[in-house]
Structures are given as C-alpha cells and as structure tokens.
Amino acid sequence: MLPQRRTAPASSTQAMMQKAVTQSSDFYRSSNSVQGYETRVAANKAARKEKKGTLTQWFGMKRTTLTESQKQDLDLLQYRNFVSKDATHQAPKKTTIDQTDFVEFGYFSGTGRNKRRRYKTFADEWMEENPELEQIVKQRVKRNIKANKKEKEKTARKEKFAKKKGKESQQSKRKGKKSASADF
Known part of the structure; x- marks a missing residue:
C-alpha cells in the first residue's frame, strides 16, 4: 500500500507563496534577479552600441x-x-x-x-594675423583653376582623338567587308 500524502489546505499554500521571494516585484529588479530574454537582449544591444560609440x-x-x-x-x-x-x-x-x-x-x-x-x-584669426593671406589664397585658387582648365582641355582632346580614331577603324572595317564581298 502506498503512503498517503498530506496536502496543506489551499489557504496555507497561498500564504506561503505570498511569502516567497520570487513573488515580490522587487525580486526581478534586484541585482540577483533572473533576467528575462528580452531584457538580456536589450542589455547586450545597449552594451554593443556603447562599445561601438566609444574609444x-x-x-x-x-x-x-x-x-x-x-x-x-x-x-x-x-x-x-x-x-x-x-x-x-x-x-x-x-x-x-x-x-x-x-x-x-x-x-x-x-x-x-x-x-x-x-x-x-580659424579663418578669421588667420586673416587678422596675416593681411596678405587673402591675396595668397586668391593666387593659389586662380593657379589651381587654370591647371584644372588645362587638364580638362587635354582630356577633351584625347577623347576627341579617340573618337576620331574609333570612327576611322570602323570605316576601314566596313571597307574591308565591302571589298571582300565584291570579289565573289
């Protein structure tokens, strides 16, 4: 025969559960608490963001x-x-x-x-320290603009030459095909 189990009345079980540490809302907020999945993921995400944002x-x-x-x-x-x-x-x-x-x-x-x-x-301080600075900057900007303009003209000439050469080679290929078909 199996031994009988004693069960506590329902009211005493509820009383014990109310005294239990896990039932208090403070249990989940304390440092010894068990973290839920969402809070753990959020904490890891915040830690990664903090690590990425600091040196x-x-x-x-x-x-x-x-x-x-x-x-x-x-x-x-x-x-x-x-x-x-x-x-x-x-x-x-x-x-x-x-x-x-x-x-x-x-x-x-x-x-x-x-x-x-x-x-x-800084620009205001430099202008105050060196009054010739504005002229120096204007000269260098003018020189750079002139150099850029020459460079653009040079590349435009190269492109024009390449286009012209491409057209000539296409025409010579066409002539070669016409002369080959005329032989037959």
Whole structure:
C-alpha cells in the first residue's frame, strides 16, 4: 500500500507563496534577479552600441555629431600649411580614414590672445594675423583653376582623338567587308 500524502489546505499554500521571494516585484529588479530574454537582449544591444560609440584606448571618448562649422574648422586645420607664404604646399590628400567621428574641441590655454582678440573661426584669426593671406589664397585658387582648365582641355582632346580614331577603324572595317564581298 502506498503512503498517503498530506496536502496543506489551499489557504496555507497561498500564504506561503505570498511569502516567497520570487513573488515580490522587487525580486526581478534586484541585482540577483533572473533576467528575462528580452531584457538580456536589450542589455547586450545597449552594451554593443556603447562599445561601438566609444574609444577604449582614449579613456572612453564618446562619438560626437559634428556641426557644419566644426567640420569646416577641421578642414581648415588640414589646410593650415597650405596657406603659409614661406613654402609652396599642396592641398592635403583627403581620405575617409582621416575623418573620424571621435573629435574633441576645446580652447588651448596658452594662445596669447585675450577674449577680445579671439575670433569664431580659424579663418578669421588667420586673416587678422596675416593681411596678405587673402591675396595668397586668391593666387593659389586662380593657379589651381587654370591647371584644372588645362587638364580638362587635354582630356577633351584625347577623347576627341579617340573618337576620331574609333570612327576611322570602323570605316576601314566596313571597307574591308565591302571589298571582300565584291570579289565573289
């Protein structure tokens, strides 16, 4: 014969379940809680996004969205050697590798300028420092435009020559076919 099981009355079972730790809403919020699938996936997604948006080797620098004026300032920084009147520099080669979303802006403390003499952009500061700068830039732009125009004319002549040569070769092929058919 099987031993009989004692069952507790329904009210005592409910009372025990109310005392149980898993029934309290705080259980799922505490650090020792069991995470649900959705919360675990969301946490992993947030961690991946955070890792992608920070540079670990630069003390967790965050990715920033640049405004148009900040992008223009970065371009001017690339061209800072281009405008020096002492040397003839070419414009820097622009690559996608050079441009990054991780940028930090600030003020250098030893500029030697007081707040009244500071300008909004690098271009304004350079124009104030070197009044001949505008002429230098105009000369170089004019020279570059002239060089670009010559290059375009040269490529146009090459294309024209290639078209002419292509037409001649097509006509000679046609003549060859006509003369071959005339022999028969």
